Amino acid sequence: QSVLTQPPSASATPGQTVTISCSGSSSNIGSNSVNWYQQFPGTAPKLLIYNNDQRPSGVPDRFSGSTSGTSASLAITGLQSEDEADYYCSTWDDSLNVLFGGGTKLTVL
């Protein structure tokens, strides 16, 4: 049972916008920045968003992150078939423990 709650699945058609949520508490998301990872089967996670809304070099601007209170969101605009993957949110808590959400499996219909 993850401290950060994500929907187990999400789906959308190509070209649409999909948003994946990550719900936490005042001791984690409410007070620390959020990172997002993308993971394809059989590969290591890839950092997609860091510090709430920053994109590492090479990540398309179709991916964006935001936070509000104790929740965070990852938005993917102009959805493409190659975006089909698992997505994880992550932050840390007041004890400096790193936390991961349970993951959301995104299906591109």
Added chain:
Amino acid sequence: QLQLQESGPGLVRPSETLSLTCTVSGGSIKNVVYLWGWIRQPPGKGLEWIGSISYTGTSSYSPSLKSRVAMSVDTSYKQFSLKLNSVTATDTAIYYCARLHKTMTSALYWGQGILVSVSS
């Protein structure tokens, strides 16, 4: 380009100790901005942080694993290691090493992962 590579046995017997090493190349392990961490992923499940260690040896561990985990770092060989004792089948997972930003905890660089199975 920084690279990380996990190594160690792929099969561990129940009740024994899982030992893995991560070798860092293409960059320095001595950096105050970063921590070196271990994250695992049971087959078909999500990510779980195991712990992190600085190049000076200061470590922090997941509360759920703290009693069984020990991490160490060897800057001479640019390696850091994980030991998890008293393993059971629930410790079967892909184990990743990664470089974590000290304040943002974001991990830009990951190893490819190593599958460790716990079985007799």
